[in-house]
Amino acid sequence: MENSKRGVKFYSKIYFKIIAQDIKSKLSYRADFFLSMLGMILINVSGAVGFWLIFQRFPEINGWTYHEMIFLYGFCLVSATPAQCLFDNNWVLRYAVYSGDFIKYCFRPINVFFYYISETFDLKGIWQFLFGLIAVIYAWNKLQIPLDAVNVLLFIIQSLSASLFAVAILNASAASCFWIENSFFILSLSSKLRDFAKYPVSIFSKPLRIILTFVVPIAFLAYYPCQSLLRPDAIPVLTWLTPVFGALFFVLSYKFWMTGAKRFNGTGS
Amino acid sequence: MIRVGFLDNMQFRLALAVQVIGNMIYLVLMYFLWKAIFDSSPVDTINGMTFEDTMIYLVLASAILEFIEMWIVWGVGRDVQSGQIVVDLLRPVNYRTNMFFTCFGGTIVNLIATFIPTMIVVYFVAGRAYALSWNLLWFFISLILSILINYYINFFTATITFYTESVWGINVAREVVVGVLSGATIPLAFFPDAFRKVAEILPFQGICNSPLTLLLGDGMAPSEVISILGVQLFWVVALSVVSGLFFKVSVRRITVNGG
Numbered sequence: 001m002e003n004s005k006r007g008v009k010f011y012s013k014i015y016f017k018i019i020a021q022d023i024k025s026k027l028s029y030r031a032d033f034f035l036s037m038l039g040m041i042l043i044n045v046s047g048a049v050g051f052w053l054i055f056q057r058f059p060e061i062n063g064w065t066y067h068e069m070i071f072l073y074g075f076c077l078v079s080a081t082p083a084q085c086l087f088d089n090n091w092v093l094r095y096a097v098y099s100g101d102f103i104k105y106c107f108r109p110i111n112v113f114f115y116y117i118s119e120t121f122d123l124k125g126i127w128q129f130l131f132g133l134i135a136v137i138y139a140w141n142k143l144q145i146p147l148d149a150v151n152v153l154l155f156i157i158q159s160l161s162a163s164l165f166a167v168a169i170l171n172a173s174a175a176s177c178f179w180i181e182n183s184f185f186i187l188s189l190s191s192k193l194r195d196f197a198k199y200p201v202s203i204f205s206k207p208l209r210i211i212l213t214f215v216v217p218i219a220f221l222a223y224y225p226c227q228s229l230l231r232p233d234a235i236p237v238l239t240w241l242t243p244v245f246g247a248l249f250f251v252l253s254y255k256f257w258m259t260g261a262k263r264f265n266g267t268g269s
Numbered sequence: 270m271i272r273v274g275f276l277d278n279m280q281f282r283l284a285l286a287v288q289v290i291g292n293m294i295y296l297v298l299m300y301f302l303w304k305a306i307f308d309s310s311p312v313d314t315i316n317g318m319t320f321e322d323t324m325i326y327l328v329l330a331s332a333i334l335e336f337i338e339m340w341i342v343w344g345v346g347r348d349v350q351s352g353q354i355v356v357d358l359l360r361p362v363n364y365r366t367n368m369f370f371t372c373f374g375g376t377i378v379n380l381i382a383t384f385i386p387t388m389i390v391v392y393f394v395a396g397r398a399y400a401l402s403w404n405l406l407w408f409f410i411s412l413i414l415s416i417l418i419n420y421y422i423n424f425f426t427a428t429i430t431f432y433t434e435s436v437w438g439i440n441v442a443r444e445v446v447v448g449v450l451s452g453a454t455i456p457l458a459f460f461p462d463a464f465r466k467v468a469e470i471l472p473f474q475g476i477c478n479s480p481l482t483l484l485l486g487d488g489m490a491p492s493e494v495i496s497i498l499g500v501q502l503f504w505v506v507a508l509s510v511v512s513g514l515f516f517k518v519s520v521r522r523i524t525v526n527g528g
């Protein structure tokens with residue numbers, strides 16, 4: 001791939017061109033736009049309602065209060081936004097691979113992963129982001145976390161790092177379709193697991209905690225990154241490593257994806 | 270037609286295996302979550318449910334939701350978008366009946382392949398989780414009614430796609446409402462009282478809460494059994510009529526792009 005050496009400027013220019021087309025075509029379906037918005041908001045509300053219902057009967061979960069849980073939940077939604085908005089095309093990767101349409105991406109003189117991913121911008125993710133942000137602000141306020149530049153900066157850095165994990169999990173589970181049929185179940189399993197990111201990992205047993213930290217790193221989607229704001233007195237090492245690990249997992253998932261894409265080339269189906 | 274649906278589903282054995290493993294991981298996580306919730310609670314029983322009761326209830330509820338899923342909304346949505354639906358409507362078989370039996374085949378496979386094994390495993394793992402007597406009969410009668418309720422809710426939602434020509438939002442809305450109000454995410458017994466009373470009138474609780482109440486409630490009075498089944502039956506009839514009428518009205522104004 002001699003062309004993968006092209007600069008960031010070149011790619012960002014193409015990116016906005018492709019994305020603009022996608023957004024235009026999506027906005028022309030008004031009903032879909034509004035119903036997707038409704039669906040997204042309902043999902044997010046139901047998550048919050050779940051916490052509210054549990055905390056009607058139970059005072060806390062493993063030392064975590066209602067507002068702390070809302071904070072984790074909001075953080076999860078915010079950090080899932082890049083995966084939702086920018087990498088959403090992963091969800092239909094398997095169709096492109098089975099039907100053979102995927103070959104069209106291989107023939108362009110740009111990075112295959114980049115070209116495939118840039119094709120979709122998922123608008124409904126914006127509602128998830130807004131809802132998550134409101135939840136975080138609400139909990140931030142209730143928990144009386146000092147609102148200073150350091151904390152805001154921490155929040156931004158940590159949510160960006162956490163989003164790398166969300167993208168990595170999505171990339172890796174979508175790319176499984178290059179090897180096995182019916183990979184939808186892997187995608188749906190990983191999204192089911194991601195649902196547990198909103199709970200503190202400390203509730204799980206040790207072997208599970210290790211799996212959720214290093215194998216399917218959902219603990220990094222909210223639990224570890226949030227510690228720097230919620231429990232500033234006892235921050236685990238992994239919290240500080242979130243950005244490093246995030247980058248590492250992202251690169252690994254990218255390599256995995258590309259290996260799969262090359263495999264597709266090879267079979268030439 | 271049941272056979273076709275049956276064979277269709279049998280093709281995906283690997284998928285079934287992945288599903289089973291996935292569900293097991295999911296259940297383990299759920300176990301720890303609820304254990305943490307109960308451990309943090311000052312009392313052992315909440316509204317008559319212990320930790321074990323809650324786990325049995327939630328495991329079986331998610332197993333019911335899993336095997337009952339018919340993917341109708343996506344199927345119909347796709348047919349509307351592609352225009353295939355016109356061909357199906359022109360066939361000399363009733364569209365609704367045809368769809369029901371095709372889906373029913375798949376549901377029966379799932380019932381035998383995933384739900385009943387789950388039920389047996391739960392029975393032994395949880396140490397005689399439920400009584401083996403008349404309650405099993407009431408449970409399976411109730412389960413058939415819940416399959417029907419779920420089918421009509423699905424069909425109703427699918428009919429909405431005739432107007433919207435989009436699937437994701439409307440289907441997710443259905444999943445969320447069913448998930449919360451059927452008791453599958455949090456048992457109905459944990460709802461605040463006012464909230465629970467509303468949920469108990471709605472049809473959604475007939476999908477998980479009714480059959481499970483009948484299964485887990487040992488030695489229920491016949492009047493109670495009849496009232497639970499009666500409410501379910503009422504919703505089957507009501508939803509069948511409503512979704513049927515809605516379908517009839519909607520079919521007239523269906524627009525298919527270049528079909």
